Structure formats: C-alpha cells, structure tokens
Amino acid sequence: MEPYISVKNVSHVYPNGVTAIKEINLDIYEGEVVAILGSNGSGKTTLVKHFNGLLKPTKGEIIVGGLKTKKERIAKLSSLVGYVFQNPNHQTFLPTVSQELAYGCKNLKMAEEEIEERVAKAVELFEFQDILDENPFDLNSSQRKEVAMASIMAISPKVIVLDEPTTGQDHQGCKRILDLVRMFKEQGRIVVLITHDMNLIGELNCRTVVMNQSQKIADDRADRVFANKGIMDEAGLQPPQITSFANEISSLAHDRTYLTVDQIIDWIQTKEDIKIGTGS
Ligand SMILES: Nc1ncnc2c1ncn2[C@@H]1O[C@H](COP(=O)(O)OP(=O)(O)OP(=O)(O)O)[C@@H](O)[C@H]1O
Numbered sequence: 503m504e505p506y507i508s509v510k511n512v513s514h515v516y517p518n519g520v521t522a523i524k525e526i527n528l529d530i531y532e533g534e535v536v537a538i539l540g541s542n543g544s545g546k547t548t549l550v551k552h553f554n555g556l557l558k559p560t561k562g563e564i565i566v567g568g569l570k571t572k573k574e575r576i577a578k579l580s581s582l583v584g585y586v587f588q589n590p591n592h593q594t595f596l597p598t599v600s601q602e603l604a605y606g607c608k609n610l611k612m613a614e615e616e617i618e619e620r621v622a623k624a625v626e627l628f629e630f631q632d633i634l635d636e637n638p639f640d641l642n643s644s645q646r647k648e649v650a651m652a653s654i655m656a657i658s659p660k661v662i663v664l665d666e667p668t669t670g671q672d673h674q675g676c677k678r679i680l681d682l683v684r685m686f687k688e689q690g691r692i693v694v695l696i697t698h699d700m701n702l703i704g705e706l707n708c709r710t711v712v713m714n715q716s717q718k719i720a721d722d723r724a725d726r727v728f729a730n731k732g733i734m735d736e737a738g739l740q741p742p743q744i745t746s747f748a749n750e751i752s753s754l755a756h757d758r759t760y761l762t763v764d765q766i767i768d769w770i771q772t773k774e775d776i777k778i779g780t781g782s
Contacts, residue, residue, distance in 0.1 A: 505529035506660065506692060507553060512562035514548050522548035524716040525562070532660075535683055535693045537703045537724065540713030541738045546696045549713065550663050553694065554583035567660060581610050584654035586647075588666040588696075593650040594638040599630060602638055602649055606657040617656075624652040627682075644675045651682075661692040668699045680705055704728075704742040704761035712737050725759035 507530040514523045523545040530536055538546045551557040552564050555576045564571045567582045584606070587593050596602045603624050607617040625631060628648050633641065638649050647670060654662060664683075668676045676699075683706060686693050697703065703710060703724045710727045712720035714737045720727050727733060728741040740746070741759075748760035760766055 503531055506532050506567060508565040509549075509552070510563050510565070512549075512552065512559040512564060514552070514557060515560045521716055523713075526718050528711065528718065528721070530661075530692055530694070532692060533687055533690045535687050535695065535706055535708040537695045537697060537706070537708055537710045538713060539697070539703070539710055539727075539737065539739060544713040544737070545716045546713050547665065550585075550665070550694055550696060553579075553661060553663060554585050555579040556585070577610070580606075580659075581657060582659055583661040583663060584657050584659035585663045586651045586654050586665060586667065588669060590638075590643070590646040590650040593653075594646055597637055598635050599638055599641075599649055600625075600634040603630070603653045603656055606653050610657060620656040620658065624656040627655070628652045628678075643670045644672055647671065648675065648678070651679075655682075659691075661694065662686060663694045663696070665696045666698070667695065668697065668702055676702070700728075700740065700742040701744075701762075704745065707761055712739070714738075725761055728761070729759045 507528070509526050509528040512523060512526045513521060515521045526549060528549075538550060540546050548557060552559060552571060553566060555571045555574055558572050566579060569579070569582075571579060594602055596605060600621065603621045604617050607620055612620075625634065628651075630649070630652065633645065638646050641649065647667070651664070651667070664679070667679045671679065680702065683693050683695070695702070695708075707724045710720070710722065710724045711718055712727060712733055719736060720730065720733045722730075728745050733739075734741065742761060744763055744766060745760055748766060760769070
C-alpha cells in the first residue's frame, strides 16, 4: 500500500535561521492514528504544518494524496488535510455557529445542498442543535473548540490534524474527542494528534512519533515507546500516571506496558484475594 502522506528527508529553516525540523522521514497510511509527542519547541507543529502546505520544506519533499505540497496551493491541500488549531480563537470568527460550520465547505466552493448536508451531519454528531444561532465567542472554551473541530470535520478531509485537542476540555469533551478519533480511524481516514495528553495516547495505544530537538527519535506503538526509558528520558516525557504506577507493582506481568486504569482492573480481577467495588 502507498503511504497517503510521505515525508522525505524534510528539513525546515525559518527566515530567522532556526532549524525547526531536521531530515525527517515519515510515511503515514490510510486508517492510521499518529500521535506526535515531544517537549516544547521540539518541532511538532512545524512538521505538521507541512501536511497542508502552511509551510513548505526548505529541503526534501512531502507528498500528500499523490500531490507534492511544494507545488500545490494551500486551498487544494486544505480539502485533503484539515487542521484544527490548539486555540479555537484562531479559527472561529463568524457571528454564528451555523455560519462557522459552513465556512470551510463554502471556501471550497461546494454546492449549497452539499454544504447543508455536511453541516447537518456535524450538528448531529456534536449535538449543536441548540446553539446554532449563538456567537461562538459567547460559548465556553470547550464548546468553541468543538465548533472549530466540527467546521473542519464538515469538510470531510482525508486527514485531520488535531493540535492539543483535549486542552481545556472537560471530561465529557475528552471522551467525545476519543470517540471522534476512533470514528475517523474506522472511516479509513488519518488522524494526526499533537498532544501532551499521555492518557489520550494511552487510551488509543496508537502509533507514536517522538520529536526531540528538531529530529524524530522514535516511531513505534505507544506502549513500546512508553516502555523505552531511554527515549522517554531523552525527550523529557513521562508516561501516563497509571503506567508509572503499574511499573511500581512488582507482581504485575512486566512483559507488557499497562496504559489504562481498565487494564489494571482486568489484572486485579485475576487476583482472588483482591476485591473491586466492595469498598472493603
Ligand atoms: N514562525 C517561526 N519563526 C521562527 N522560529 C519559529 C517559528 N515557529 C516556531 N519556531 C521555532 O522552531 C522550533 C520548533 O517549534 P515548533 O512550534 O514547531 O515546536 P513544537 O514542538 O510544536 O512546540 P510546542 O509544543 O511549544 O508547540 C522552536 O525553536 C521554535 O521557537
């Protein structure tokens, strides 16, 4: 199978001379969820902004859906790669939620009927029925973020980039994001997550790319990355708390990495002398 996104030996140097990413190679296939991890300034955003042509490589090349990004217009690439920014204020600017939801589709010059259908689907998915006439800036930050996400999803891009999707979200919001990521994957799309939320990555146990000082230093499934102390220390990362906790329990099987509370509960249930949910 051909990769949908192919990053070939890509470096990016900003006009001020900062080399933000250095000789990155990365192939991403349909149906993959890829988390990009790394400390602040390691180059995650710079890398991902190349996928929809917001940035062009200084060296190397990127191919998305068979198109060389260097030669394509951002408008064309935006129909393939939707980018949901970390801060919804950078993405929402119209006076009502319904206008906001239709904006991306209108920009891509879709037919009115098609736009209506797509917006209706987004409204249903995000349960926006009661807020369609509200100004996005009157909503709470969690809802505003969902509006930004829904307007990108209405475009129905093959790739969706979510930059820190769970930041500022309440528990329900985080759960909804997890469900949306899974739904996107099932639809054969690609989800690229830039996140510091280790619990989210643990729940997904997805492919995880680790950036450090402009370079890619790991590319493996999350449980294997979290178990690699050398990589985690080098990148200044901590696994989910539940993984650290599991690592401290010597009687747990140590041939695997525990990523979620449910996995620990499953283990506890195999122990006859420990009871769960009895309060004793
Ligand atoms: N527009 C810009 N002009 C100059 N340098 C930049 C620009 N944007 C980012 N950089 C620099 O490029 C490097 C990588 O930044 P980038 O934002 O890609 O990292 P990041 O891993 O996404 O960080 P964060 O987690 O803080 O968002 C940093 O040294 C940053 O200061």
